[in-house]
Structures are given as C-alpha cells and as structure tokens.
Amino acid sequence: MIDTRFSTALQIVISVAVNEEANQRTTSQSLALGLDTSASFVRKLLLPLNESGILATAQGGKGGIRLARPRDRILLSQIYGAVTGDKKIWATRHDIPHEGLVGENIGDLSEFLCNRAEQAVVDMLGSVTIEDSITELRRLEAQKSASHLQPADASLARDRHAAG
Known part of the structure; x- marks a missing residue:
C-alpha cells in the first residue's frame, strides 16, 4: 500500500498557508472536505505537524489551524519527517532463504539502496519551502489557464481571418 501521509500533510500545510493569506480560518473539518477524507484522519496528521512546530492549533469558536512560523521557513x-517518522520508503524482506550470493546479501543491498533513496528524497525536500510550493502551484495554475485560453484564442483568430 502506498503511504499518502506526506502528500496529505503537504496539502494540509499549503491549504493553511493559502487560507491565512486570504484571512480565512482553517479547521480540521474544512481541511477534511478539501481532502475528501475524515476530520479524524486530518487530526491524526495535525498532531505531528503541531508537535514539530509547523502548525499551531487552537480550540474553540475562534480557534483553528495556522502556520506556527513563516511559510518561507517551513x-x-x-x-516529511514529521508525518513519516522513521518509516522507510520500502521494506527489506527478511523472510527469504539466506543461501547463495543473492539470498545472503539482498537484504543488505536493499537496505543500502533504501537509505540512499531516502537521503536523496530528504535532501531534495530540504531545498523547497512552503513558499516555493505555493509559487509553483500558482505557476501551474497560470499555465493551465493559459493553455485553456490558447485554443479559444486561436479559433477567434481563425474566425477573424476567415471573415476578413
């Protein structure tokens, strides 16, 4: 089963940041609606995000969820570390016969590869902030909007050319 905790937590943190920018209150219920999941699942992810100082939560009618620090410092x-903990990208099988070149060494090789892959992921994610992510989302949205306009603009130009 593919682990979706990081991608879900990323969407949560970005949603909170965008809502703050728009002066909108964020609740676990509003996040759950946007994620098409339960508020209890959202709250499970909020706990490590809160404990790691990424988000801050407050109870009550004026409570809600907010960023615990500026988005360019998250x-x-x-x-990733907050929500995945020490869970590896993949698991090494230890239930295989340990005979011969492959059987005796595949666990060590798999562990080595997993550690390198994990470090590469963490290094890459360590170079990107929530601010960078929001900038990229806006660029993608503008690109989609522009591509939706191009066919219509092209047909308008053809229609004008044919009429002229």
Missing part, C-alpha cells in the same frame, strides 16, 4: 523535509 521546509518540505520537515513536513
């Missing part, structure tokens, strides 16, 4: 690697 690294994606911090979110």
Whole structure:
C-alpha cells in the first residue's frame, strides 16, 4: 500500500498557508472536505505537524489551524519527517532463504539502496519551502489557464481571418 501521509500533510500545510493569506480560518473539518477524507484522519496528521512546530492549533469558536512560523521557513523535509517518522520508503524482506550470493546479501543491498533513496528524497525536500510550493502551484495554475485560453484564442483568430 502506498503511504499518502506526506502528500496529505503537504496539502494540509499549503491549504493553511493559502487560507491565512486570504484571512480565512482553517479547521480540521474544512481541511477534511478539501481532502475528501475524515476530520479524524486530518487530526491524526495535525498532531505531528503541531508537535514539530509547523502548525499551531487552537480550540474553540475562534480557534483553528495556522502556520506556527513563516511559510518561507517551513521546509518540505520537515513536513516529511514529521508525518513519516522513521518509516522507510520500502521494506527489506527478511523472510527469504539466506543461501547463495543473492539470498545472503539482498537484504543488505536493499537496505543500502533504501537509505540512499531516502537521503536523496530528504535532501531534495530540504531545498523547497512552503513558499516555493505555493509559487509553483500558482505557476501551474497560470499555465493551465493559459493553455485553456490558447485554443479559444486561436479559433477567434481563425474566425477573424476567415471573415476578413
């Protein structure tokens, strides 16, 4: 089963940041609606994000969820570490016969590869902030909007050319 904790937590933190920018209150219920999941699942992810100083939560009618620090100081690697803990990208099988070149060494090789892959992921995520992520989302949205306009603009130009 593919682990979705990081991608879900990333969406939570970005949603909180965008809502703050728009002066909108964020609750676990509003996040759950946007994620098409339960508020209890959202709250399970909020706990490590809160404990790691990424988000801050407050109870009550004026409570809600907010960023605990500026979005340009929240690294994606911090979110990843908060919600995945020490869970590896993949598991090494230890239930295989340990005979011959492959059987005796595949566990060590798999562990080595997993550690290198994990470090590469953490290093890459450590170079990207929530601010960077929001900038990229806006660039992607503008690109999609522009591509939706191009066919219509092209047909308008053809229609004008044919009429002229």
